[in-house]
Amino acid sequence: MVNETELSRIGISLPQLLLEKFDEIITIRGYSSRSEGIRDAIRAYITHYQWMSDVKGERQGVITMVYDHTQRGLMQTLLDIQHDYGYVIQASLHSHVTHDRCLEVILLRGEGTELKHVAERLMSQKGVESVKLTTIPVQG
Ligand code: NI
Numbered sequence: 218m219v220n221e222t223e224l225s226r227i228g229i230s231l232p233q234l235l236l237e238k239f240d241e242i243i244t245i246r247g248y249s250s251r252s253e254g255i256r257d258a259i260r261a262y263i264t265h266y267q268w269m270s271d272v273k274g275e276r277q278g279v280i281t282m283v284y285d286h287t288q289r290g291l292m293q294t295l296l297d298i299q300h301d302y303g304y305v306i307q308a309s310l311h312s313h314v315t316h317d318r319c320l321e322v323i324l325l326r327g328e329g330t331e332l333k334h335v336a337e338r339l340m341s342q343k344g345v346e347s348v349k350l351t352t353i354p355v356q357g
Contacts, residue, residue: 269336269350272329278352280323280336287317288344295339299323302335318346326355 231239243254272278286292299306305327312320325332332352340348 269333272333272350272352274329275355276325276327276329276332276352277355278325278329278332278350280321280325280332280339281347281349281351282321282323282339283314283346284319284321284342285317285344285346286319291342291344294342295321295345298335298338298342301338302331305331305335325352 239254239258240251243251246254248254248257282295284291284295299309302325305325307324307326309324310322312322314320323335325335329352332350336348336350339345
């Protein structure tokens, strides 16, 4: 069994702007090193994944998504995904944040695992900055 104290060294490539933003945050938060910040970010990613895995049963939910509409083909892909899941998507609202960035709010209702699939399909597209899924059980 591999434990948390055994360290593996990895090399990753990141867009410069992403790294600059990350460094800014870990400086503000007072991390001793970039590695510690990255370890925490990965733990948060895993926790978020596990939390999303718990989304089950009949749910009402909202997806908040920010994306770059100048990314080639992205708007069509996002629209196709939403049509694929038309049976759980009730409505969507689009707001043009800046010339390039868009904010979209999608209202959903259906099986939690399906709602999660919609969020995962959307967040894996290049040019999508963030996707957040919030749900509540229909039976309180
Ligand atoms: Ni827009």
